[in-house]
Each structure stands twice: as structure tokens, then as C-alpha cells.
Amino acid sequence: MSDLTTNQTGRRKIGVLVMSYGTPESIEQVEAYYTHIRRGNPPSPEQLKDLTDRYEAIVGGVFPLRENTDNQVKALENRLNEKHPDAEFVCYQGLKHASPLIEDGVERMVADGITEAVGVVLAPHYSIMSVGGYIKRAQEKADELGLSISFVRSYHLHPQLIEALTIRVEETLTRFQGVAKDKVLVMFTAHSLPEKILEMKDPYPEQLLETSRAIAAKAGVTQWQFGWQSAGQTGVPWLGPDLLDVLRTVKEEQRAEHVLVCPVGFVSDHLEVLYDLDIEAQSTAKELGIHLERTRSLNTDPLYMETLSDVVYERAFAAKE
Ligand SMILES: CC1=C(CCC(=O)O)c2cc3nc(cc4[nH]c(cc5[nH]c(cc1n2)c(C)c5CCC(=O)O)c(CCC(=O)O)c4C)C(CCC(=O)O)=C3C
Numbered sequence: 001m002s003d004l005t006t007n008q009t010g011r012r013k014i015g016v017l018v019m020s021y022g023t024p025e026s027i028e029q030v031e032a033y034y035t036h037i038r039r040g041n042p043p044s045p046e047q048l049k050d051l052t053d054r055y056e057a058i059v060g061g062v063f064p065l066r067e068n069t070d071n072q073v074k075a076l077e078n079r080l081n082e083k084h085p086d087a088e089f090v091c092y093q094g095l096k097h098a099s100p101l102i103e104d105g106v107e108r109m110v111a112d113g114i115t116e117a118v119g120v121v122l123a124p125h126y127s128i129m130s131v132g133g134y135i136k137r138a139q140e141k142a143d144e145l146g147l148s149i150s151f152v153r154s155y156h157l158h159p160q161l162i163e164a165l166t167i168r169v170e171e172t173l174t175r176f177q178g179v180a181k182d183k184v185l186v187m188f189t190a191h192s193l194p195e196k197i198l199e200m201k202d203p204y205p206e207q208l209l210e211t212s213r214a215i216a217a218k219a220g221v222t223q224w225q226f227g228w229q230s231a232g233q234t235g236v237p238w239l240g241p242d243l244l245d246v247l248r249t250v251k252e253e254q255r256a257e258h259v260l261v262c263p264v265g266f267v268s269d270h271l272e273v274l275y276d277l278d279i280e281a282q283s284t285a286k287e288l289g290i291h292l293e294r295t296r297s298l299n300t301d302p303l304y305m306e307t308l309s310d311v312v313y314e315r316a317f318a319a320k321e
């Protein structure tokens with residue numbers, strides 16, 4: 001194939017657009033970031049204060065969140081090139097709400113002479129409102145610039161992903177010392193979305209249940225349920241039950257005093273994990289007298305890097321061979 005970019009040794013050069021939600025890099029950036037999320041409408045002073053306070057509570061002046069993503073992207077590039085010396089992979093970041101934006105990532109690839117690319121999102125489950133939106137923006141920019149790009153849509157049942165999450169559930173179970181395994185309620189969680197996705201036959205809820213079932217089966221967990229977290233306050237109904245409500249009913253019905261939260265929808269330490277779980281849910285649990293533990297985030301876990309590397313490689317070679 002003559003139009004493929006090759007390096008000096010004749011190997012195919014493949015651009016990898018690694019997309020994620022994006023996070024501010026300083027307290028000063030929170031307002032611009034929030035305005036972008038709100039499609040250009042600046043937040044009210046109360047809304048801004050609420051979000052700024054949440055960031056301040058987790059970062060203490062230093063923002064480690066972007067670094068988590070930077071490290072994932074670097075680790076993925078290393079893994080791809082180590083494992084597949086038959087091609088050269090170059091990773092570019094593209095963020096939904098922060099710089100470099102998805103469009104910037106596509107532009108940089110083209111500026112570097114890349115002609116074929118694969119896009120992947122740092123979120124394992126497909127929703128038209130999340131991953132679908134990332135893909136649409138990348139595809140539009142790629143079409144405009146004449147870049148050939150294909151996408152990984154989801155990888156929520158990849159064996160290495162399930163293994164990494166199962167290990168985390170198992171190691172977290174050991175923190176409930178002296179408590180029988182069936183006395184710990186395992187709660188799998190993910191970011192809620194507006195309920196209207198159900199009418200759109202969105203695969204998101206079912207994919208999340210599939211991941212949860214696979215982990216529960218592999219870890220031998222029988223007492224588990226799924227809960228949504230981090231719903232927005234937008235005046236429209238969001239998917240429930242909400243984790244915090246589940247904690248309350250679990251207590252009322254005396255179903256469990258020990259809860260293990262495994263946020264399967266998030267792949268690294270960010271606001272939803274460090275604030276919504278570690279501060280907000282933890283404080284609700286304390287009030288209720290529930291012992292709550294959460295699993296470690298995947299971050300650059302080699303099994304997660306293997307998952308990403310696999311799905312990107314498959315897409316690159318399945319789509320173009
Ligand atoms: C499905 C989904 C994921 C998981 C899949 C994926 O990763 O894509 C996700 C991840 C994330 N969401 C994040 C941050 C925020 N999301 C917000 C608001 C919203 N999220 C939504 C959905 C999702 N969000 C939606 C429908 C809204 C309403 C407005 C909109 O339609 O966009 C708001 C506004 C205030 C608030 O509501 O809290 C913030 C600050 C961060 C970065 C945090 C950090 O800095 O560490 C991450 C990883």
C-alpha cells in the first residue's frame with residue numbers, strides 16, 4: 001500500500017489518538033474548563049465555587065490528575081512499540097474539555113505526517129453521550145484534514161481488564177478483616193448519565209453490568225449490585241439508583257455494614273474517585289456506620305496497558321490489512 005506512512009525501516013507508522021474527558025491543571029483553570037463543559041455558558045458563582053471547592057479538597061494546591069493521563073498515554077505508547085516491533089505507534093492526546101482538545105490531537109497527527117490512525121478512549125464502556133461524542137469530534141476533524149482513522153468503541157470485557165479489576169476487588173476484600181466474604185456488599189459503580197439514553201437503546205448500562213458480572217464471577221463474589229455515581233444537577237432525570245441512596249437503603253434494611261466500591265467506569269484517579277467516592281460517599285458511609293472501602297484505580301497498571309495495546313493493535317490491523 002503506497003499511501004501509508006512508513007518510517008525509514010519501512011514499518012507502518014500508526015497514530016494513536018488517546019482520548020479522555022480532560023481535567024483542569026490549576027485552580028485558575030477550573031472556570032474555563034467548567035465553561036467548556038457547559039458548552040460555552042459560564043457557571044454561576046455558586047456552581048463555580050462548588051466545583052472549585054471539590055478540586056481544592058482533593059488536590060491541596062497540586063494537580064496530579066493530568067499527570068495520570070499523561071502517564072497512561074506514555075505507558076500505552078511504550079507497550080505498543082515493545083509488543084509490536086512490526087509497526088511504529090505514536091500516541092497523541094485528545095481531550096474533550098481541556099487542551100489539547102480532540103481536534104488539536106488530530107491536527108498534530110496530520111502536521112507530523114501521519115496518514116492512518118486509531119482512536120481509543122480511556123473509558124471502557126460505550127455510550128453515545130460519552131465515547132460516541134469523542135468519536136464524532138475526532139472523525140469530523142479527521143475527515144476535514146483527510147486523515148484515515150478508525151476507532152475502538154469499547155473494551156469492557158477484555159480479559160486483562162477483567163483480571164486487573166478482579167485482582168483489585170480481591171485485594172480490597174482483605175481489608176475487611178474478620179468479616180466473611182458474603183457479608184461484604186460489592187458495589188460496582190460508573191458515572192450516571194441522563195435517563196434519556198435508555199430510549200436511545202444505548203449499550204452503556206448493559207456493558208457496565210457485563211463488566212460487573214464478569215468480575216463478580218471471577219472473584220467469587222455473590223453479594224453485589226450496581227449503582228450510579230456523580231449524577232449531574234441538570235433538572236432532567238439521571239440514571240439511578242445513586243450510590244449514596246443505595247448506602248442509605250442498605251443500612252435501613254440492615255443488608256450490610258461492609259461495602260466495597262469498585263468504580264468500573266473510571267480508569268484513573270480523578271475527581272469522581274478522589275472526591276465523589278473518597279470524600280462524599282465515605283462521609284455518608286461514616287454517618288451511617290458503614291465500613292466502606294474502594295478498589296485502587298487502574299492508572300498505568302500493566303494489565304490495563306495490555307488491554308489498550310491489544311485493542312488498538314487489533315483495530316489498526318483489522319481495519320487496514
Ligand atoms: C459518562 C461520563 C464520564 C465517564 C466516561 C469518560 O471518561 O468520558 C465522565 C468522566 C469525567 N467527568 C469529569 C469531570 C466533570 N464532568 C462533569 C459533568 C458531566 N459529566 C458527564 C458524563 C461523564 N463524565 C456528563 C453527562 C456531565 C454533564 C455535562 C456534560 O454533558 O458534559 C463536570 C461538571 C460538574 C459536575 O457535574 O460535577 C465535571 C467537572 C472528569 C474529570 C474529573 C477530573 O478533573 O479529575 C472525568 C474523567
Ligand SMILES: [Fe+2]
Pocket residue numbers: 021191
Ligand atoms: Fe463528567
